[in-house]
Amino acid sequence: MSNVDLLPIAGHRPAAAIGVPRGTLAGAALAAAAIGLGWRAAGAALPAPREVLAALATLWTERGLAGELAASLALNAEAIAWSAAISLALAYLTVLPPLRPLVGAVSKLRFSGLVGWGFVFTLWARDGHQLKLWMLVFGMVPFFATAMAAAVAAIPRERFDHARALRLSPPRVAWEVVVRGTLDDALEVLRQNAAIGWMMLTMVEGVVRAEGGVGTLMLDEQKHLHLPAVFALILVVLAVGAAQDAALAWLRRAICPYAERREAAP
Amino acid sequence: MTIHACERRETLLAIQDVHAELGGRPVLRGVDAAIRNLVRPDVAGQGQVVGVLGPSGSGKTTLLRLLAGLAAPARGRVLVDGAPVRPGAVGVVFQRCPLFEHRTVLGNLVAAARSDASAAAAGAADRARALLSRFGLAAREDAWPRELSGGERQRVAILQQLLCGHTFLLMDEPFSALDPLHKARACELIVEVSRLGERNTVVVVTHDIPEAAKVCDTLWLLGRERAPSGAPVPGSRIVETYDLIARELAWHDGIERAPRFADFVREVTDRFVGL
Numbered sequence: 107m108s109n110v111d112l113l114p115i116a117g118h119r120p121a122a123a124i125g126v127p128r129g130t131l132a133g134a135a136l137a138a139a140a141i142g143l144g145w146r147a148a149g150a151a152l153p154a155p156r157e158v159l160a161a162l163a164t165l166w167t168e169r170g171l172a173g174e175l176a177a178s179l180a181l182n183a184e185a186i187a188w189s190a191a192i193s194l195a196l197a198y199l200t201v202l203p204p205l206r207p208l209v210g211a212v213s214k215l216r217f218s219g220l221v222g223w224g225f226v227f228t229l230w231a232r233d234g235h236q237l238k239l240w241m242l243v244f245g246m247v248p249f250f251a252t253a254m255a256a257a258v259a260a261i262p263r264e265r266f267d268h269a270r271a272l273r274l275s276p277p278r279v280a281w282e283v284v285v286r287g288t289l290d291d292a293l294e295v296l297r298q299n300a301a302i303g304w305m306m307l308t309m310v311e312g313v314v315r316a317e318g319g320v321g322t323l324m325l326d327e328q329k330h331l332h333l334p335a336v337f338a339l340i341l342v343v344l345a346v347g348a349a350q351d352a353a354l355a356w357l358r359r360a361i362c363p364y365a366e367r368r369e370a371a372p
Numbered sequence: 373m374t375i376h377a378c379e380r381r382e383t384l385l386a387i388q389d390v391h392a393e394l395g396g397r398p399v400l401r402g403v404d405a406a407i408r409n410l411v412r413p414d415v416a417g418q419g420q421v422v423g424v425l426g427p428s429g430s431g432k433t434t435l436l437r438l439l440a441g442l443a444a445p446a447r448g449r450v451l452v453d454g455a456p457v458r459p460g461a462v463g464v465v466f467q468r469c470p471l472f473e474h475r476t477v478l479g480n481l482v483a484a485a486r487s488d489a490s491a492a493a494a495g496a497a498d499r500a501r502a503l504l505s506r507f508g509l510a511a512r513e514d515a516w517p518r519e520l521s522g523g524e525r526q527r528v529a530i531l532q533q534l535l536c537g538h539t540f541l542l543m544d545e546p547f548s549a550l551d552p553l554h555k556a557r558a559c560e561l562i563v564e565v566s567r568l569g570e571r572n573t574v575v576v577v578t579h580d581i582p583e584a585a586k587v588c589d590t591l592w593l594l595g596r597e598r599a600p601s602g603a604p605v606p607g608s609r610i611v612e613t614y615d616l617i618a619r620e621l622a623w624h625d626g627i628e629r630a631p632r633f634a635d636f637v638r639e640v641t642d643r644f645v646g647l
Contacts, residue, residue: 267442268470272536273460273487282483286474364474364516 153334158341161334165342169323169335175346178319181235182307182350185242186300193247193299194292197254198284209255215248220306224313234316241310242303250299257291258284290365293358300354304347376623380408383454384420384573385439385540390448391607392434399431400438401607403448405592407573410617419566420573423584425640426594427647431608432577435594436542439575440464452540462540463533467548469525471517477504477528478513484532496535503531507561523554530565540573541565547580555580559587581640585633589622590615593640595647612643 165171231237311321327335392400437443441457481500593612596604616622
């Protein structure tokens with residue numbers, strides 16, 4: 107970086123000083139430019155930005171967007187909690203060699219897809235909420251467990267030996283080395299999987315309409331060809347997803363101040 | 373030249389006909405050795421420092437794991453104070469000095485201090501702070517391990533083992549990746565740790581001949597012997613034991629500047645190369 111890059115503009119705080127990486131701003135500007143160009147190229151088929159804004163206001167005041175958003179966020183939080191609990195338990199169990207094939211089998215479910223399983227989950231679930239929850243958890247756990255099992259497998263043998271040489275009991279070795287020792291990895295994997303979950307949520311809410319949610323609302327608007335409202339909802343989903351991601355990144359830094367920042371995963 | 377009087381008393385560690393294999397390949401073949409308590413009438417708390425020298429692949433780290441009780445020998449046994457060694461019976465400072473990365477320096481030491489059943493858990497933080505102060509790390513107690521330099525990390529790893537109540541310490545390659553200044557500090561640290569108590573024993577596993585010769589009272593040379601045909605025999609054993617006290621090299625300040633030190637290093641190097 108040259109000295110010129112470091113010079114602040116009078117009365118203006120550089121992006122880095124307010125915690126926004128310069129690359130992120132450049133990426134956002136590029137994305138906005140690309141979207142703008144694509145929008146123009148599509149011509150009259152797409153709604154104008156002011157129409158989208160007007161639709162957003164209507165969704166908020168007349169269609170109960172806040173309530174639908176709350177329902178989606180609650181479902182997503184519940185799905186993340188269940189996925190984290192199941193995946194972490196599976197990943198931690200990989201320190202016991204006889205249980206590794208179980209995690210291997212769960213990992214293979216990444217390739218099975220969600221669509222065909224809907225009927226099976228319908229048989230298991232008591233209500234619509236549970237059905238959506240099952241589908242989200244089923245979608246997230248294989249990815250979460252695979253990533254965490256890899257993090258556990260990457261713990262060097264020296265770390266276990268170090269804890270054993272300190273006379274820690276086997277449960278404390280597992281706690282210090284496996285659970286506490288990979289907590290920063292777990293929170294990073296959680297962040298990535300929460301993003302996957304949020305992306306799947308609108309699809310799942312479209313398939314199972316019980317309890318509503320942003321996905322259900324979006325499908326309703328799409329059915330009636332209310333394109334400004336659909337685009338408004340796309341923007342809302344994008345903004346909430348990005349906010350969720352930022353919140354989880356902040357949570358990781360707050361809980362694990364010792365961990366290095368993952369600049370590679372923006 | 374000063375000749376130090378000393379007496380070798382009870383056996384602290386015995387390695388009896390130890391064999392080890394890795395993936396069916398013999399790594400160690402009938403290793404026999406012992407470390408006895410060295411007592412100097414004129415020095416209180418003279419511990420022992422033993423060096424295990426050997427070329428890469430000679431099974432030094434395997435021997436270290438066996439001495440630590442972290443692996444079991446295929447045959448033979450390792451006794452510490454007359455009892456078969458088990459994990460936690462001796463302290464180990466590994467080459468990369470692992471620490472609990474999620475704990476601060478003080479947190480790492482307190483966790484170690486609390487694992488010492490013979491000490492009161494309540495005073496763990498005070499004992500940790502006292503050692504940090506003694507070893508020049510008082511200002512670093514709130515630092516995270518990743519913020520430490522290589523030398524600081526090594527000191528914290530050693531202090532963990534001391535707080536855990538270990539009087540027997542194994543150190544794997546303590547001089548690797550250190551510059552000359554930090555090597556000298558590591559040597560001072562090893563000597564200081566060995567002099568914390570009469571039965572304190574440090575075993576240094578290394579391939580750094582001059583540094584080992586500087587701090588040790590005994591050196592074991594680990595390597596593969598050769599058959600009459602000249603081919604190496606699979607599996608290493610201790611092919612040479614050097615008594616540095618008898619050679620008047622141990623416990624002399626500035627010994628590395630003496631011609632006899634250079635002669636000794638050359639002698640060991642020549643033997644080392646032939647292994």
